Amino acid sequence: MTKSTETDTTIDSASFESIARLTYNESGLQLATEKKSMIQSRLRHRLRALDLEDFKQYTALVCSDSGRDERKHMISALTTNVSHFFREAHHFDILTNNLENNLIPRLKSGGAVRIWSAGCSNGQEAFSIAMTLLELLPDAEKYNVRILATDIDSKVVRHAQAARYSDRLTSGIPDRFLNKFFVKDVIDEEKIYTATNCLTNLVSFKELNLLGNWPMKQKMDVIFCRNVVIYFDLETQNALWPRFHQSLNSDGHLFLGHSERIADPQLAGFRTDGPTTYRPL
Ligand SMILES: C[S@@+](CC[C@H](N)C(=O)[O-])C[C@H]1O[C@@H](n2cnc3c(N)ncnc32)[C@H](O)[C@@H]1O
Structure with missing residues (x-):
């Protein structure tokens, strides 16, 4: 079995809460609990890119001092960037x-x-x-x-x-x-x-x-x-x-x-x- 198929990409509640708190403090974005599965799917590619096994490892990384670069990737994955020319x-x-x-x-x-x-x-x-x-x-x-x-x-x-x-x-x-x-x-x-x-x-x-x-x-x-x-x-x-x-x-x-x-x-x-x-x- 390859590493990526071993990855557990279900976000556990403690990881979700830590990520939500971190995201709020860093950017003001609010991650509502109802959006948990959307957050999970938006961050899943980061776990794969970093070859991490689960969200616990990912959370430990983004919450650590050495997670500065990954925090930027995380915020980027969590922002909604929809825009249009001459909107409104x-x-x-x-x-x-x-x-x-x-x-x-x-x-x-x-x-x-x-x-x-x-x-x-x-x-x-x-x-x-x-x-x-x-x-x-x-x-x-x-x-x-x-x-x-x-x-x-x-x-x-x-x-x-x-x-x-x-x-x-x-x-x-x-x-x-x-x-x-x-x-x-x-x-x-x-x-x-x-x-x-x-x-x-x-x-x-x-x-x-x-x-x-x-x-x-x-x-x-x-x-x-x-x-x-x-x-x-x-x-x-x-x-x-x-x-x-x-x-x-x-x-x-x-x-x-x-x-x-x-x-x-x-x-x-x-x-x-x-x-x-x-x-x-
Ligand atoms: C939905 S887009 C809106 C784009 C454009 N203003 C419009 O109305 O079409 C929201 C943008 O706000 C940015 N954003 C979210 N939180 C931010 C923050 N704390 N500081 C700066 N930009 C932020 C996101 O990255 C995203 O690109």
């Missing part, structure tokens, strides 16, 4: 309005604009922001505007940096943008679209844990943090809002995902201004 289009309408009336006039008079896609996954959100900007300001590169895009998961950050998307991932991109901002290749009969420099030059992708330090020095004009905090508990969410408030300019916008809310906006220093859209008080 109403935020891009608000962004367009804000760019036209406020941010682009500021750029043209020599000011700076900073936009943050926090929890950017494979980069679809950040590139959608870049396309929205470039449609209104085709020579955006000449101005002091940057889009920062960050995620805890190094795997998706690498995907975003490569800026390559298979045909099925590009469905939300209007044809006029796909033709203008992407180069098409056919590899092994699959269409692959690569973002051109005019998009990639506007965006910096970086690994960043929202629970850790935020090294950015400049305040943001717009923060997209959509479909990220839905995986956090109320305590973690409530600790995040004042940090976003501090990172935003006084006339900035914070966009959350469709099923996310700031429980007490006023307490966090925000007012509601449109669907899942918040602005500093």
